[in-house]
Amino acid sequence: MPFSTRDLVDWDHRYLWHPFTQMQEWLAEPPLVIESGEGNYLIDTDGNRYLDGVSSLWCNVHGHRKRELDDALKAQCDRIAHSTMLGLANVPATVLAKRLVEITPDSVQRVFYSDAGATAVEIALKLALQYWSLRGEEQRTRFVSLSEAYHGDTLGAVGVGYSDAFHRFYRPVLRPSRQIRPPHYFRWIEGQTSEQALRSAIADAEQVLDACGGVTAAIIVEPLMQGAAGMWAQPPGYLPAIADLARRHGTLLICDEVATGFGRTGEMFAVQHEGVQPDMMCLGKGITGGYLPLAATMISEEIFDRFLAPHDRFEAFFHGHTYTGNPLASAVAVANLELFDSEKVLDRVRQRAGQLTALLREYCQPLPHVGDIRQWGLMAGIELVRDRERRTAYDPAERIGLHVIREARRHGVIIRPLGNVIILMPPLSITEDELDTLARVTAAAIEFATASR
């Protein structure tokens, strides 16, 4: 290896600023430097192997160095790495668009590319605003979103995913959305049964839309699972009720499937569990199997048609990014979709999801500080509590999540917490044995970290 671990650690500390990271804490210890990957494992510069328990931040699908994806990337390199979509089409982005329209719900028929989940959301929000203006309903300028929603970190996306703790510094330039309380809030915070929580959450959404439905451009939701909130699961019935409310108030429904898309929940897309037909869908993360930055906003033909006009009316959608529809990323995304068919990925996810439910019940549920376990497919959150009976949270200063993941790392498993919630989000290619290891090591780490403080 050309660089020593010691140099890399030194340069990291000297030159880098890591995302979502209090750098004062980061600089206090040497980072793990990843050099390569193999299947569902990450390998550091000293040759240590770690099970990738969070799919490299929720995006890896078929494991690392997957031959078919590597080959697709290399083959595209031999043709062209990048060419613009402003004024030109390219082969992989065109093929991918057709495939995406085929596998998403019939309600969305157009693809607008960008390069991150956040930009896919920005595009959906901007399209919604312009759509209503072009329809002569200029008053529809507000968005409705769920409390603790996460839709990315750009300013528009932060407006619909506002959290005071993270975003108070930007408040002067933000337009926070009207928030509705998710079913999780009623169940976990207020201790209602799942049934009651579902009814309360729908009633809350009805109330908000009765008040502001007429000025709402769109409702935006993460379907089935609010990932970054700490895996806040929605019971069946919630998403169709929100879709129905959107229809009744004549507003648009945007489903942000950046985390849930591409097989994660056991269907290709979460909305397909309940036959929901959104007006727009945001896709990212797993779209390239976790290889390259690419995102897509899927759009209904009704919205698309409204933008058709003579050039000199300046009603086009004036939005684009330099790497929109990048051929390398698109070629890998096409190969990613082929693997879903050839390897029957969804069948495997459903099997593994059942296995994960059983493992969590066996290893984690009995632990005294496990308060709640939430799961859809291969995305799960284990909420740790100081007192299970009273649902008392750990104080953030205790860093309980951090202690758990450190212990897991000592046993060769990489996971990441969201506050007091331990997240399990393995690649969809995880084997039966690896999933068992992931659950066992996580449970042992929870037991260790919660017992010692």
Ligand SMILES: *Cc1c(COP(=O)(O)O)cnc(C)c1O
């Ligand atoms: C990760 C995520 C985003 C943001 O995606 P980036 O590629 O990180 O910008 C948006 N929405 C959801 C639901 C996500 O999980």
